[in-house]
Amino acid sequence: MGEAEEELRPSGPDLSKNSSASPFRRRDFALFWTAGAVDGLGTCASSLFLPLILLGAGYSSGLAGLVASVALVSGLVVSPIAGVFADRWPRKPMMYAAALIAAGAMGSVFVAVALGHVVLVHVLVAAVVEQAASATYGAAASGTIRRLVPPEQYSRAIGYLQARDQAVQIVGPTLGGVLYQLARWVPLLADAASFLLVAVLSKAIRADLTPERQGPAPSFTRDLAEGLRFVWAEPFLRFVVVWTAGINALLGALYFHAVFSSHAQDASPSSIGLILTLAGIGGLLGALAAPWLVRRVPAARIVTGASWAMVPTAAGLAFTSRTWAYGLLLSGVSLIVPSVVVVLQTRAVLVTPDRLLARMGTVLGTAGQGVAVLAPVAAGVLVAAYGGRAVALGCAGAFAGLALYATTRARLVVREAL
Numbered sequence: 404m405g406e407a408e409e410e411l412r413p414s415g416p417d418l419s420k421n422s423s424a425s426p427f428r429r430r431d432f433a434l435f436w437t438a439g440a441v442d443g444l445g446t447c448a449s450s451l452f453l454p455l456i457l458l459g460a461g462y463s464s465g466l467a468g469l470v471a472s473v474a475l476v477s478g479l480v481v482s483p484i485a486g487v488f489a490d491r492w493p494r495k496p497m498m499y500a501a502a503l504i505a506a507g508a509m510g511s512v513f514v515a516v517a518l519g520h521v522v523l524v525h526v527l528v529a530a531v532v533e534q535a536a537s538a539t540y541g542a543a544a545s546g547t548i549r550r551l552v553p554p555e556q557y558s559r560a561i562g563y564l565q566a567r568d569q570a571v572q573i574v575g576p577t578l579g580g581v582l583y584q585l586a587r588w589v590p591l592l593a594d595a596a597s598f599l600l601v602a603v604l605s606k607a608i609r610a611d612l613t614p615e616r617q618g619p620a621p622s623f624t625r626d627l628a629e630g631l632r633f634v635w636a637e638p639f640l641r642f643v644v645v646w647t648a649g650i651n652a653l654l655g656a657l658y659f660h661a662v663f664s665s666h667a668q669d670a671s672p673s674s675i676g677l678i679l680t681l682a683g684i685g686g687l688l689g690a691l692a693a694p695w696l697v698r699r700v701p702a703a704r705i706v707t708g709a710s711w712a713m714v715p716t717a718a719g720l721a722f723t724s725r726t727w728a729y730g731l732l733l734s735g736v737s738l739i740v741p742s743v744v745v746v747l748q749t750r751a752v753l754v755t756p757d758r759l760l761a762r763m764g765t766v767l768g769t770a771g772q773g774v775a776v777l778a779p780v781a782a783g784v785l786v787a788a789y790g791g792r793a794v795a796l797g798c799a800g801a802f803a804g805l806a807l808y809a810t811t812r813a814r815l816v817v818r819e820a821l
Contacts, residue, residue, distance in 0.1 A: 426560040431610045432551040438604035439544070440567050442502070445597025446537070447575020448590040449509060452583045453530065459587060460521035470527050475776060478534035479769055485542035486765030487626045490758055494612040497543040498605040505536035506598035513591035540601075543612075545764025548752055550610045557749045559694040565741045566690035573683040615757045630762025639754055640763065642812050643747050646710075647771040649805045653798050654736065655778025656785075657717060658682065660798070661729040663783055664791035674726040678733060685734030689741040702746045706813040709739040710806035717802050721795035 426432045454467035489497055508529040515521055552560045582589040621629075634640045658679070665675050697705065716736050720729060755763045785794045 426552045426556050426563060429552060431608045432560060434604050434608050435544070435547060435551055436563060436567055438498075438601045439564065440571060441597045441604070442537075442540070442601045443568060443571035444575050444578060445594040445601075447571060448579035448582055448597075449594035452579055452587075452590050453512075453526070455583070456516055456521065456587055456591075457523065457526060462523055466523060470523070470530055473527060474530035474534045477531045478538040479773055479776070481535040482538040482542055482765045482769050483627065483630070483762070485539040486545075486630060486762040487623060489539075489543040489546055489761030489765075490614050490626065490630070491616070492614075494543040494546055494614065494761070495605060495608055498540050498612075499602040501536040501540040501543070502598045502602035502605060505533045505540070506595045506602065508532040508536065509591055509598065510595035513588050513595055516588040516591060541768070542761050542765050545768070546614060546757070546760035547610075547612050549757060549760065550612050554753065557752055558697045558745050561748045562690055562694035562697070562741070562745050565693060565744060566687060569683060569687040569690050569737075569741070573680065573687060614761070626762070630759060630766055633755075633759055634763055634766045637754060640751060640767070643751060643767055644770045646706075646743075646805065646809060647747070647767060648774045649801070650713075650740065651771045652774040652778055652781075653713075653717070653801055653805070654740070655775045656782045656794065657720060657736070657798055658733065659778060659782035660786055660791055660794050661720065661726075661733060663786045664724075665726045665729060667786075667791070668724060670726050678726055678730040681727075681730030682733040682737045685737035686741060689738040690745075692738075693742040693745040696742045697745050697749075700742075702750070703813040705742050705746050707806065707810045709743045710802070710809040712736075712739055713802045714799050714806060717795055717799035721792040721799070 427436070450471075454464075454471055457467040457470060458464060485497075512526055512529045515525060548557065548560060579590050582593055634644060661678050662675055665678065713736055716732050719732050723729065723732070751763060751767065752760070782794065785797070789797075
């Protein structure tokens with residue numbers, strides 16, 4: 404036990420003082436949280452409206468969609484590669500360097516739009532660079548939590564990070580819409596400026612975020628393979644991969660099922676927007692409540708209870724036709740998911756050596772996001788072929804299978820994680 408306890412002890416500055424205080428009392432965590440909020444708001448302000456800028460320049464909707472898809476895929480491809488380097492190099496310089504590169508990419512698009520010279524290839528390259536830089540920032544950031552707060556504050560800190568991301572999803576699109584109304588280039592300027600501020604905030608973090616290494620670094624492929632092997636060999640992390648990938652795929656399918664079904668019933672854009680707004684509010688409330696719930700309810704009960712609670716929610720979507728009902732049901736799902744995320748991410752940090760934190764984070768993130776990319780296409784095809792009710796009932800059945808898997812594994816993996 405002595406070696407294991409030593410491995411789980413955060414390195415860097417002493418974090419033992421005032422361990423019961425709010426994570427925001429720690430300067431470095433406050434800077435890290437703020438940088439993520441600024442980054443998310445800037446990205447939301449521009450990414451949602453980049454296709455509109457291409458359409459306004461005379462390009463087809465197919466080409467505009469292609470740019471968005473290629474950019475997203477590039478981020479997924481770069482993420483595990485960046486994870487290897489984030490476990491080799493000092494993470495703080497990686498964070499602010501990535502932010503500066505993203506600022507340059509989006510700044511160049513801002514200049515092009517402001518001057519009225521929008522070129523598809525330029526926008527595509529800039530979007531790919533921005534997504535790759537964001538993935539690199541995320542990989543480096545995923546290895547930092549252990550250096551910013553003590554272990555007893557992991558669940559609270561991760562809950563605050565979840566709440567931040569949910570709030571950004573609610574506020575970001577509205578902010579982007581307001582900025583876009585001022586001028587087409589304003590959201591791009593805001594995004595570039597936000598990346599510059601992220602670089603400043605990241606550089607201001609005082610904690611040593613350099614990963615621990617033992618001996619000379621092996622080859623890149625061996626490092627990459629080591630991260631994959633570690634995640635798959637650790638029973639708890641293997642459970643996280645399966646559960647997260649399944650939940651992301653099914654939730655994505657349900658969200659787009661609700662949007663496509665509402666559109667088929669001639670719902671107004673504002674009504675469809677209400678669905679996503681209610682879901683976002685549910686996620687925000689769930690993230691804020693998650694640390695409190697995690698401290699009072701056994702982890703295994705949270706995982707299994709939340710998994711089973713999604714089954715009737717998905718089934719309920721099959722028997723409603725009103726957009727507000729879609730929104731309330733999806734809001735209920737969004738309310739319960741953050742607690743599970745806090746449980747899983749907290750224990751993932753505890754079971755992972757410092758030198759593998761970034762690779763672990765990028766493997767889990769890529770597994771979850773990779774299947775989520777397919778959700779819009781799958782939902783559209785299935786709703787068109789079988790109807791919204793059949794898709795919702797199919798998702799309910801898949802949720803039941805996932806909940807059964809969680810029930811058979813949750814207690815074992817939680818015990819292993821501790």
